[in-house]
Amino acid sequence: MIMKCIVPAASFLLPLLLATGLAIPAFGQVDSETLRPPSMGKSGMIVSNHPLASLAGQKIFAKGGNAIDAIVAAASALNAVEPYMSGTAGVGYMLFYSAEEDRVRSLVFGGWVPENFDPALMAEDDAYDDGAGHGAVETVGPRSAAVPGNLAGWNRALEDYGTMSLPDVFESAIDYLENGVPVTEYDQAMWAGTRNRVLHFPEANAIYLKNGTDPYEIGDIFSNKRLAHTMHRIATEGIDVFYKGDIAEQIAAAFERDGGFITVDDLAAVPDRVQWVDPISIDYRGYTIYNHPPPGMGLQQMQTLRIMEGFDLKTMGHNSSEYLAHLLEAVHLSRSDTDEHIGDPAYVTVPVDHLLSDSYIDNRRAEVLARVEKRKLRMESGSSGSLLPVFQDGADAPAGFQENSPTSYRDNVNNDKYRYATTSLAAVDQHGNAVVITQTLGGGFGSGYVAGETGLAFNNAMEWMVMEPGKANSYAPGKAVGWCIGGMMQVHKNGKPRFMVASPGSFGILQSVPQIAMNIIDFEMGVQDAIDAPRFRWKDELGSVPADEVIMETRIDKDVRDKLQQMSFSLDTGVGDWSMSVGGAVGIIVDQQSGWLLGGADPRRNGYSMGW
Secondary structure, X not given: OOOOOOOOHHHHHHHHHHHOOOOOOHHHHOOOOOOOOOEEEOOEEEEEOOHHHHHHHHHHHHOOOOHHHHHHHHHHHHHHHOOOOOOOOOEEEEEEEEOOOOEEEEEEEOOEOOOOOOHHHHHOOOEEEOOOOOOEEEEOOHHHOOEOOHHHHHHHHHHHHOOOOHHHHOHHHHHHHHHOEEOOHHHHHHHHHHHHHHOOOHHHHHHHOEOOOEOOOOOOEEOOHHHHHHHHHHHHHOOHHHHOOHHHHHHHHHHHHOOOXXXXXXXXXXXXXXXXXXXXXXXXXXXXXXXXXXXXXXXHHHXXXXXXXXXXXXXXXXXXXXXXXXXXXXXXXXXXXXXXXOOOOOOOOOOHHHHOOHHHHHHHHHHHHHXXXXXXXXXXXXXXXXXXXXXXXXXXXXXXXXXXXXXXHHHHHHHOXXXXXXXXXXXXXXXXXXXXXXXXEEOOOOOOOEOOOOOOEOOOHHHHOEOOOOOOOEOOOOOEOOEOOOOOEEEEEOOEEEEEEEOOOHHHHHHHHHHHHHHHHOOOOOHHHHHHOOOEEEOOOOOOOOXXXXXXXXXXXHHHHHHHHHOOOOEEOOOXXXXXXXXXXXXXXXXXXXXXXXXXXXXXXXOEEEEO
16 A cells, blocks of 8 residues: 555654654754655655656565565656656666665666767767756767666666566556656656757657657656667567667667767677675764765765764754855865766776775865855955845846745746756665665756667766866776766664665755755754755856855745855855755655654655655
């Protein structure tokens, strides 16, 4: 049965959360602004950024599947319900706790540089809007595609830890693709913001645009029968048909015809590249926190937490000017280390131990203190930044926007210019297995390119590498892409999973996830309240480091925002009360004593949690 609670949180959840040891004090309750309670279950929990993907995972739990089976079902269903975010020709990361083995493992399927990639040829292509409000900054088309790893990642997890077959877990995905799914208001905004990315590629616009020209709108039914056929073949014939068989040959032929770089040899190498590795970990206030090693960029999240551990956050107060000033500086410094050091460790030396060492973190923490003090002195001297809202690229405020006024979900969806093509999902089963994934196409609809008759939208992961030689994340043939998507957390207590959290949102991923983790650990919020709470992110995309402007939701108190601006933080408040630019988080809390699972999903997107 579905354990989706619809009563107000205060009447039912507080006794339960008190029993699990995660009491919500008064200062946590003020962030419960959506009145959306967590989902609950004991036999399983699945959370994703779309209700139909979560339903696909829950169906697997109902059939006796485990967390790996359920999350692969949900991940593959996103081909149909979030086609602009992720898919079989995309890339991803998985963090998995095996209850039987009592260990956490990292699985990287984040994409690789084609062996004959030529950045000079990619530079000849036109750039289109990335769908994230940055204007025409991303190259699309086949030359921007990295060798995809999602399918190999899903399959590796199933083979090693699943209990079901590909036909079982792909059933919902194939059904959705063949028979169609409803388009939501959020989907409509995504389609409208990313239309130009697919418009110029015939196979893509035939599938992803109505009549080959128009974006899908709320109330429409979207299907992709070509991809349904491809997924059915993969399910029945195995992944070799995609990586080594005639589908691989179709893909390579299309890329050669259209000037892309992916070959049959590139594809054939992928399954052997997708192998489990050990995660990195830190201690934080009595918890053990696991994350992905490089080429994942989760190291930045770990640095941020280690820096912040040296401060009394409760005394500062949640989302106070004091708390945010220190956190903003900690994130800013950690991001500079990511930009300088993180890449494929097979190609570059990444000093993980040094960057997380006590001495280095102590120095970074001292620098945070010095920066905050300098800002305070500047504020006291009267030398401050603008006290007016700053909107992206000097644009006018969204229609109807008023500073510090409530905005609805519709306002958020229609006005938000930041649309990132990444998604996260998480699952826990009754056996204690816990898994979390972030996967992506890169930009909206990825490269905007569909290879031949496969129905597959390919990623544009090459746009997320550095074309300048000599950098940690510079391209090289066969090199793994260094990814912000490799930033998610499993948080353990006494050797067992306590909670996990992940979020999409480009380089905001590396900022949103620590905020949510501190909401739970330091401010004792429940999982849904921790996700709902207002957040910020620096505008630190590739080529914009160090960032000089912060996106901040206006549910953060206006007096706090004014003070931050007086401290010379430049704030973009044009996103209003709610913004998908700060992510679309998923989270699950595990109560080891009672066995209850509590799932939270982000109202900033189509997020939905389901307990079993």
